[in-house]
Amino acid sequence: MNGEQPSLAKGAPGAAPPELLQPLRAFFPRDAELLAKLGLHTVADLLFYFPKRYEDFTQLRRVEELQEGRDAVVCGVIREADHRRTRRGKHVSTVVVEADGGLVRCVWFHQPFRRTQLVRGRRVAIQGKPRRKGVTWEFVHPRVVMLDETTSPTQKHLLPIYGLTAGLEASTLRNRIRWVVERYAREVPEMLPESFRQEKRLLGVQEAVHRMHLPASREEAREARRRFAYQELWMLQLAMGLKRAQRQEQARAPVLPVDARIDARIRRRFAFELTEDQRKAVEEIAADMARPVPMARLLQGDVGSGKTVVAQYAMLLAVAHGYKAALMAPTEVLARQHARTLFRSLRGSRVRTGLLVGSLTPAQRQRVRDELARGEIDLLIGTQALVHEKICWDRLGLVVIDEQHRFGVMQRAHLRHGEQEPHYLVMTATPIPRTVALALYGDLDVSVLRERPPGRQPVKTYWVRPDQEGKWWAFVRRKLHEGRQAMVVASRVEGDPEREVAGVEELAKRLGRGVLSGFRLGMLHGRLPPAEKDRIMVDFASGRIDVLVATSVIEVGIDVPNAVVMTIEGAEHFGLAQLHQMRGRVGRGAFPGFVGLFAQPSTEEAIQRLETFVATEDGFEIAEADFRLRGAGELLGTRQHGATPLRVADLRKDAELLQEAREDALVILKEDPHLASPKWQAVRERIVRRYGELLELAEVG
Numbered sequence: 118m119n120g121e122q123p124s125l126a127k128g129a130p131g132a133a134p135p136e137l138l139q140p141l142r143a144f145f146p147r148d149a150e151l152l153a154k155l156g157l158h159t160v161a162d163l164l165f166y167f168p169k170r171y172e173d174f175t176q177l178r179r180v181e182e183l184q185e186g187r188d189a190v191v192c193g194v195i196r197e198a199d200h201r202r203t204r205r206g207k208h209v210s211t212v213v214v215e216a217d218g219g220l221v222r223c224v225w226f227h228q229p230f231r232r233t234q235l236v237r238g239r240r241v242a243i244q245g246k247p248r249r250k251g252v253t254w255e256f257v258h259p260r261v262v263m264l265d266e267t268t269s270p271t272q273k274h275l276l277p278i279y280g281l282t283a284g285l286e287a288s289t290l291r292n293r294i295r296w297v298v299e300r301y302a303r304e305v306p307e308m309l310p311e312s313f314r315q316e317k318r319l320l321g322v323q324e325a326v327h328r329m330h331l332p333a334s335r336e337e338a339r340e341a342r343r344r345f346a347y348q349e350l351w352m353l354q355l356a357m358g359l360k361r362a363q364r365q366e367q368a369r370a371p372v373l374p375v376d377a378r379i380d381a382r383i384r385r386r387f388a389f390e391l392t393e394d395q396r397k398a399v400e401e402i403a404a405d406m407a408r409p410v411p412m413a414r415l416l417q418g419d420v421g422s423g424k425t426v427v428a429q430y431a432m433l434l435a436v437a438h439g440y441k442a443a444l445m446a447p448t449e450v451l452a453r454q455h456a457r458t459l460f461r462s463l464r465g466s467r468v469r470t471g472l473l474v475g476s477l478t479p480a481q482r483q484r485v486r487d488e489l490a491r492g493e494i495d496l497l498i499g500t501q502a503l504v505h506e507k508i509c510w511d512r513l514g515l516v517v518i519d520e521q522h523r524f525g526v527m528q529r530a531h532l533r534h535g536e537q538e539p540h541y542l543v544m545t546a547t548p549i550p551r552t553v554a555l556a557l558y559g560d561l562d563v564s565v566l567r568e569r570p571p572g573r574q575p576v577k578t579y580w581v582r583p584d585q586e587g588k589w590w591a592f593v594r595r596k597l598h599e600g601r602q603a604m605v606v607a608s609r610v611e612g613d614p615e616r617e618v619a620g621v622e623e624l625a626k627r628l629g630r631g632v633l634s635g636f637r638l639g640m641l642h643g644r645l646p647p648a649e650k651d652r653i654m655v656d657f658a659s660g661r662i663d664v665l666v667a668t669s670v671i672e673v674g675i676d677v678p679n680a681v682v683m684t685i686e687g688a689e690h691f692g693l694a695q696l697h698q699m700r701g702r703v704g705r706g707a708f709p710g711f712v713g714l715f716a717q718p719s720t721e722e723a724i725q726r727l728e729t730f731v732a733t734e735d736g737f738e739i740a741e742a743d744f745r746l747r748g749a750g751e752l753l754g755t756r757q758h759g760a761t762p763l764r765v766a767d768l769r770k771d772a773e774l775l776q777e778a779r780e781d782a783l784v785i786l787k788e789d790p791h792l793a794s795p796k797w798q799a800v801r802e803r804i805v806r807r808y809g810e811l812l813e814l815a816e817v818g
């Protein structure tokens with residue numbers, strides 16, 4: 118809820134009453150600069166800068182009301198503070214607080230930072246379970262909230278806690294907000310029609326704003342939060358519905374139907390029968406591509422479920438009609454691998470392919486461009502470089518985007534050109550939890566590959582404890598002697614590519630001299646020149662390298678069926694989705710796969726992550742767990758793109774609310790696809806202002 122807040126001040130003039138657009142500078146000249154750092158410029162900004170959470174003072178007690186072992190909050194001033202080290206080096210802080218009705222004692226061990234925090238004269242709130250100690254009450258390791266004169270609670274209520282910036286006191290911000298809320302909350306215009314609010318039992322916006330900041334109880338805060346969480350989810354659903362309607366009416370895409378002859382010609386290119394799920398996906402895609410409306414389809418499928426083949430089908434369908442197709446991959450290694458797979462399966466056909474990646478020399482790049490311009494390339498494969506290229510996309514029929522979550526939602530649809538738009542197929546190997554898919558991809562149709570292609574082998578996962586490492590390496594050697602290949606992943610060192618590379622190099626050296634001596638080791642990391650990376654991948658794929666020691670660059674897409682054992686060092690540093698991606702690299706051929714995790718997790722979350730990973734091989738379960746542990750932003754990689762449009766709603770908690778909001782939105786759009794009626798005018802304006810750019814919504818419908 119903190120960070121950038123919805124700003125009523127931006128966009129169409131006249132939307133917010135002038136009172137709300139007054140600059141904060143006019144009221145708080147001394148704090149204006151600090152407030153600006155939080156993105157708070159106007160009265161409206163402050164009104165919608167919601168608390169991250171609340172301190173609960175509903176258990177506020179006077180000293181004579183305290184009860185042995187009963188959770189309570191007392192407030193007061195620190196009268197004595199003693200911080201010392203015992204002779205054995207143990208840090209002890211003892212503080213006496215003069216609270217309402219008497220003195221209480223508080224004790225903390227091993228928390229040296231208390232020395233600067235708890236000093237005489239400061240006002241604090243203490244929360245914990247008091248114990249009788251002689252004539253006084255004692256709190257051992259209570260929670261502390263720092264207070265000041267004006268915000269110290271004198272009543273049982275919830276204290277809002279806001280996101281801060283350096284130099285801005287919590288109490289200052291709280292006071293400023295309270296001041297503004299008390300004067301201006303009643304000026305906030307309501308955009309929801311009265312009848313709709315009543316039907317949905319949603320608080321009015323003015324009351325909701327007031328209660329978000331100054332709730333009298335948990336219940337009040339919950340009600341206020343529900344109003345805004347619902348509103349966010351509902352507006353996003355409406356926005357995506359508008360987008361869908363707009364796309365269907367305005368955009369024109371080439372009509373590329375499939376018939377028996379084309380179908381047979383495409384399938385001849387595959388060395389195997391399509392699975393039932395693949396067949397169904399192909400059917401759905403072909404139906405989309407047969408319509409003059411751009412397809413916008415998400416192809417979800419676990420690692421190894423065979424998405425590439427489906428994409429290949431779609432691309433060849435475009436080519437069969439004399440159109441071009443492009444495939445975008447998230448990394449160069451993966452783009453090159455896709456290119457190899459396609460080249461191989463198209464050998465002897467008339468389909469012409471091209472590769473466009475960042476590392477091409479200017480001359481090579483120019484050659485590809487010229488070929489494109491002359492219409493000599495049917496299938497273009499590349500990385501994000503494709504997006505930045507000014508290429509002549511004549512007769513572009515289809516764009517396939519692989520591993521969507523890495524691009525972030527923002528980059529969707531950036532390849533548009535001219536009057537016609539291509540069809541879009543977006544593939545994701547990180548199955549997206551249903552709630553996230555609905556909330557953030559609601560404008561896309563979805564095909565799912567659940568079933569695995571026949572012959573896929575199970576993968577066993579072990580958490581290798583330190584005393585079992587010898588045994589594990591003996592197992593790896595045995596597999597290598599049997600003629601199989603192995604991968605070893607060195608953990609990344611957070612945000613430090615230099616050290617990551619050093620980590621891989623050191624690990625490769627250590628293994629080569631030690632437990633894997635006598636085998637041919639290759640090394641792969643992001644800092645190698647692309648040509649070198651490609652050479653190593655080819656060497657590994659063709660068996661000239663026995664063991665590939667790599668960073669997590671191997672995480673995505675690499676397909677070497679003879680590689681059956683993977684060792685992941687420092688597994689605690691990886692997220693669940695990432696581990697799952699890596700695991701998908703083994704068990705791809707005729708042999709079962711094995712994954713050994715070396716890990717020293719130091720947090721509860723890391724332990725849980727590893728245990729979940731060992732326990733299940735199902736990508737959908739993994740995605741749900743990852744989502745519960747880390748939230749949607751990271752899962753989708755949207756955090757760095759700043760595109761997560763939810764600030765109050767939390768998809769982990771609000772699944773039901775989302776479902777409700779979605780259904781409501783669908784009903785409304787069915788009656789009024791453009792939200793053109795006066796009833797929804799304010800809502801429509803707000804949606805265009807907030808999501809117009811993100812979803813490329815037109816200003817007027």
Ligand code: ADP
Pocket residue numbers: 389390391392395418419420421422423424425426546570571572674676705
């Ligand atoms: P994904 O991209 O979904 O991770 P791929 O498309 O790379 O999966 O497919 C994984 C492996 O399964 C590839 O080696 C591919 O050739 C093989 N494969 C795909 N579909 C089938 C099928 N219907 N029958 C047998 N093998 C298949």
Ligand code: MG
Pocket residue numbers: 424425546674
């Ligand atoms: Mg793939």
